[in-house]
Amino acid sequence: MTRFRDCIHTFREIGLTGRNHLIVHCSPSPPAGLHSGFETMLAALLESCESLITPAFTPQTMIIPEVGPDHNAIRYGQHYEHNRQADFFNPALSSTAFLEPFVSIVRSHPQAVRSDHPLLSFVGIHAEKMLESQSVLSPFEPIRTLAELDGDILLIGTDHTANTSIHYAEQVAGRRSFTRWALTHAGAVTCPGYPGCPEGFNALRPQLDAIVRSANLGSTMVSLIPARDLIQAVVGWIHVEPAALLCSNPDCEFCIAVHAQINADHTH
Numbered sequence: 001m002t003r004f005r006d007c008i009h010t011f012r013e014i015g016l017t018g019r020n021h022l023i024v025h026c027s028p029s030p031p032a033g034l035h036s037g038f039e040t041m042l043a044a045l046l047e048s049c050e051s052l053i054t055p056a057f058t059p060q061t062m063i064i065p066e067v068g069p070d071h072n073a074i075r076y077g078q079h080y081e082h083n084r085q086a087d088f089f090n091p092a093l094s095s096t097a098f099l100e101p102f103v104s105i106v107r108s109h110p111q112a113v114r115s116d117h118p119l120l121s122f123v124g125i126h127a128e129k130m131l132e133s134q135s136v137l138s139p140f141e142p143i144r145t146l147a148e149l150d151g152d153i154l155l156i157g158t159d160h161t162a163n164t165s166i167h168y169a170e171q172v173a174g175r176r177s178f179t180r181w182a183l184t185h186a187g188a189v190t191c192p193g194y195p196g197c198p199e200g201f202n203a204l205r206p207q208l209d210a211i212v213r214s215a216n217l218g219s220t221m222v223s224l225i226p227a228r229d230l231i232q233a234v235v236g237w238i239h240v241e242p243a244a245l246l247c248s249n250p251d252c253e254f255c256i257a258v259h260a261q262i263n264a265d266h267t268h
């Protein structure tokens with residue numbers, strides 16, 4: 001049985017001091033054998049850091065218009081049925097099935113606050129500075145704020161496909177992002193800066209060897225990566241190799257759109 005003190009021990013082992021600012025990405029199931037699962041882990045996390053945020057994204061609010069900008073990795077029109085089933089964003093809305101098991105535990109904490117981006121909200125504890133920095137125009141500003149605070153990325157049982165900071169770094173590097181639309185009680189909201197495809201993100205792993213600190217919590221791998229260093233690694237790599245971190249699926253509309261941007265840049 002893994003308990004609270006094992007979590008504390010593992011978090012210390014990877015370098016958490018109680019003063020860290022974190023973005024936390026968790027697998028949908030808590031570490032096997034962890035007593036009281038995510039509740040125990042969150043309690044240990046709050047002992048081990050100063051503030052934390054985690055993505056609470058809600059793609060079920062997305063609606064697709066009849067027409068929109070080009071190179072947007074989307075087929076417009078003919079989405080009447082999909083649009084009819086979209087949810088209005090509200091602060092109590094569940095996030096995706098992958099995120100929700102951990103997010104629901106964070107949200108139930110009495111000091112939890114959720115940002116109000118209708119597609120890409122974050123929920124945090126003691127993290128007002130990060131959460132308040134977000135706007136509809138700059139969905140990943142909380143990650144920029146995290147980096148400014150010398151914060152860290154904590155991966156618990158997940159790989160880099162869940163690592164939202166890589167999406168932010170892609171945008172810093174000048175890579176194309178996308179526009180999506182979300183349903184709110186104030187009407188449809190245009191949401192620029194929507195991220196592309198994360199399926200190729202694990203290619204980053206070897207480049208992080210010098211900056212990542214990992215340990216096991218039971219059979220779950222836990223890794224801590226300084227946000228600023230990760231962003232620098234991604235931006236540097238994309239500048240040298242513009243197709244870095246794209247996936248290998250020839251039908252991936254997001255990665256096709258980025259390849260088109262690279263070819264256009266190359267021609268001009």
Ligand SMILES: [Zn+2]
Binds near residue numbers: 197199200246252253
């Ligand atoms: Zn892709």
